[in-house]
Amino acid sequence: MTVWDRPEPSNRPVxxxxxxxxxxxxxxADEGGLEEVSLRKVAARLNAGPMRLYGYISTKEELFDLMVDEVHAEILPAEPPGDWREALRGHAVLTRQAALRHEWLADLLGGRxxxxxxxxxxxxxVLAALDGLADVDTVMRAVxxxxxxxxxAIRREIANLRAERASGLSDREWQRAHGPHVTxxxxxxxxPALAKVVHDGTEVDAATSFATGxxxxxxxxxxHLSRR
Structure with missing residues (x-):
């Protein structure tokens, strides 16, 4: 039985x-990352004994599942998308925005x-916007x-943000510090191919890079859908 199927116990005495x-x-997690999340710390924040939480959540993995689902409320579109492309783009953009607000989400995306x-x-x-455009398997491969x-892309961006905080250097400062070695x-x-990119390439911010890709x-x- 999943955590969503299990009934909650009585809320007494706390x-x-x-x-x-x-x-x-x-x-x-927003304050210190997933490593800050434990049933003991959650219980302390709620002024409850740690053992009380086990009536609601069996494992930390269940808690992570609930956290991911809570953030997905922020990923739901405000209104039905106009077409499949808008649906897929909107889901991707809203997921990135949610991950920038909750960086730990990047560590839990993917998998099962x-x-x-x-x-x-x-x-x-998302699937509803693609319904009828192709067979189910093609739709699933597209998604x-x-x-x-x-x-x-999100994991790469979050990793860069974490590296920036850990080093204390902005991207520009890091580039200046490592510039002599690269030169x-x-x-x-x-x-030669890398040199051309370094000398002639245009640097863009993370949002532009994400949108272009x-x-x-x-x-x-x-x-692919048009060929189907």
């Missing part, structure tokens, strides 16, 4: 429910399907392709 537990866990009500509703909105790009290596002539992936999906 008022307690899963929604409050999940809210406290999300707040802890999440089964919470908000997550299922977000998935339903998986966009999802793989989205998750990879020396490129001067050897061993990396997403459009390219959607273009590829559109081309």
């Amino acid at each position: 008022p307690l429910d899963r929604a409050g537990i999940v809210a406290a866990a999300v707040a802890l 399907p999440a089964l919470g009500p908000h997550t299922l509703a977000a998935t339903e909105a 998986e392709t966009v999802s793989a790009y989205t998750i990879g 020396t290596m490129l001067a050897t002539g061993r990396f 997403l459009d390219w992936v959607l273009d590829a999906v559109a081309a």
Whole structure:
């Protein structure tokens, strides 16, 4: 039986429910990452004994599942998308925005399907927009392709943000600090393609990079769907 199927116990002697537990866990993760989330710390924030939480949540993994589903409420579209492309783009953009608000989400995206009500509703909105455009297997491959790009791009962006905080250097400061080494290596002539990128390439921010890559992936999906 999943955590969503199990009934909640009585809230006495201390008022307690899963929604409050999940809210406290999300707040802890937002403040210090997933490593800050433990049933003991969540219980302390709620002024409850740690053993009380086991009546609502059996494992930390269940708590993580609930946290992911809670954040998926932020990924649900405000209104039905106009078409499949808008649905896939909107889901990707809202997922990125949620991950920037809750960086720990990047560590939990992917893997086995999440089964919470908000997550299922977000998935339903995407699949409904693609319904009838192709056979079910083609639709699933399209969704998986966009999802793989989205998750990879988000994890890369979050990893960069964490590295920036850990080093205390912005991207520009890091580039200046490592510039002499890169210049020396490129001067050897061993990396002509890389040198061209470094000298002639245009640097863009993370949001622009994400949007551009997403459009390219959607273009590829559109081309495949048109052939079907």
